[in-house]
Amino acid sequence: MSKIKLLLVIGASLLITNELPAQGLLNRIKQKASQVADKVADKKIDEALGGSGSGNNSNKQGTGSTSSGSRKSNPSNTSGQGLVSTPPNVNENLSAAETAFKAGSYGDARYAVQQAMLGVELQIGQSILKSFPETIANLKKDTIEDQVTSTGWGWAGLTIHREYKTGDKQFTITVANNAIWMQALNMFFNNSGYAQQNNGEQKWKQIKVKGNRSVIEYDKSSGYKISIPLGQTSLAILEGVNFATEQDMINAANQLDLDAVKEKLGEK
Amino acid sequence: MKKLLIAIIVFVNCSPIQAQQEFTKQLTDARTAYTGGKLDDSRFAMQQMLLELDIITGKEVLKLLPVKMLDQSQNAAADNVSGTSGFMGVVIHRDYGVDAKMINLEIISNTPLLTSINALLSLPLLGNTGDMKVVKVSGYKALIQKSGSSDKPEFELQLPINSSLVTLRAPGYTRDQIIQMANTLPLSQIAKTLQ
Numbered sequence: 001m002s003k004i005k006l007l008l009v010i011g012a013s014l015l016i017t018n019e020l021p022a023q024g025l026l027n028r029i030k031q032k033a034s035q036v037a038d039k040v041a042d043k044k045i046d047e048a049l050g051g052s053g054s055g056n057n058s059n060k061q062g063t064g065s066t067s068s069g070s071r072k073s074n075p076s077n078t079s080g081q082g083l084v085s086t087p088p089n090v091n092e093n094l095s096a097a098e099t100a101f102k103a104g105s106y107g108d109a110r111y112a113v114q115q116a117m118l119g120v121e122l123q124i125g126q127s128i129l130k131s132f133p134e135t136i137a138n139l140k141k142d143t144i145e146d147q148v149t150s151t152g153w154g155w156a157g158l159t160i161h162r163e164y165k166t167g168d169k170q171f172t173i174t175v176a177n178n179a180i181w182m183q184a185l186n187m188f189f190n191n192s193g194y195a196q197q198n199n200g201e202q203k204w205k206q207i208k209v210k211g212n213r214s215v216i217e218y219d220k221s222s223g224y225k226i227s228i229p230l231g232q233t234s235l236a237i238l239e240g241v242n243f244a245t246e247q248d249m250i251n252a253a254n255q256l257d258l259d260a261v262k263e264k265l266g267e268k
Numbered sequence: 269m270k271k272l273l274i275a276i277i278v279f280v281n282c283s284p285i286q287a288q289q290e291f292t293k294q295l296t297d298a299r300t301a302y303t304g305g306k307l308d309d310s311r312f313a314m315q316q317m318l319l320e321l322d323i324i325t326g327k328e329v330l331k332l333l334p335v336k337m338l339d340q341s342q343n344a345a346a347d348n349v350s351g352t353s354g355f356m357g358v359v360i361h362r363d364y365g366v367d368a369k370m371i372n373l374e375i376i377s378n379t380p381l382l383t384s385i386n387a388l389l390s391l392p393l394l395g396n397t398g399d400m401k402v403v404k405v406s407g408y409k410a411l412i413q414k415s416g417s418s419d420k421p422e423f424e425l426q427l428p429i430n431s432s433l434v435t436l437r438a439p440g441y442t443r444d445q446i447i448q449m450a451n452t453l454p455l456s457q458i459a460k461t462l463q
Contacts, residue, residue, distance in 0.1 A: 090302055090310070091299070091302070094295060094298060094299055094302075097295065097317070098295055101288075101291060101295075101321075106321055106324055106325045106328065106461070107325070107460075107461070107462065107463040109321055110318065110321045110322075110325070110378070113314055113317045113318055113321065114318070116298070116314055117311060117314040117315070117318075120302065120307050120310050120311045120314065121311060123307055124307045124308065124311065127307070264307070264308065265308060266308030266309065266311070266312065
């Protein structure tokens, strides 16, 4: 019985000792094959990109464990001129609404009025963007980030967005014509007992920006934020990243012509 | 009683005319303000136009609704189109019967606040849990919710059509009966009128 046990132990040990070098060899072959595949793929990519950088390929061979299958992906879009900017024509849509209304097609009339309203709101938004200064707190305007969005739902929302930035300092303006946001902000003004401090640290407080009651907040990760109600249904949100002090932020906010924004939005 | 009926008939027939006149007036105002560069005044006039359109459309929808719901007759005097156009939508109201057997039908037209119910309808696991059940009415998906006590359950059916929501409340009736009631509604025509 003991001989059988001894034979079993010897057999098992032989199997293990034979398998280990075989596994190592297989791994090395697999690694080599993968490296070759990567090298070929890189060469092809470089050729497709104009042949540059092929000399550095050898440096890119690292662990070589990337499978060639992961390189198969859908092409990225690199051409195309995008959509032509076509804000709805207000007069045409008003005429279309009139025609549809007379014909009793109220759904079509509604659609045309919504389009006309969209056209007017986009024009209002653009005129507000034009009223903003070229620079604020020595930060230059970044017109690429200019945005005017309208849902065409009337009361539901016209939003105007502008960014000013230099280096890591940024000032963002968002003007929203949105009654629901206003309700949230009015909570601050209507509840004088609402806590302004957490653990002795001031999180927000009320200030005045050009005579308008406002709320200033500070957050370590996002910086300063000033919310200014404009009339009955509009709101300006100013955000400052990497502004040194609260006063710097308020000074920047004071550079805005809020009365002009109010007037363009028809707010009193 | 006769006078009341005459008053109702006059109201139903005259108010669309008033709304039409108002629409035409607001259209002129919108054009004049836009031409004069007063963009916000133009926008305000257009908002009023949308409201007038929603009221007219609501009246048209009322004409499509059945005059009887199962064993209950409509309460013509309670017919109503109210609310604010735009975000919240306009509420088209009709009810049938009296007291404990009163059936309420409400259609909120053109409201973007329909995402929650659409989510329930598109996720069968969520919509078919506990007291909620997704059913089909004239080919449209609808959500039936049960409330009240177990011995006296009350059912409510909600059915979204595009950006409008049909709600039927029928306390004192069974789930099958509320489905039967919903099936008498001309949903395709309502959808076409509200589109």
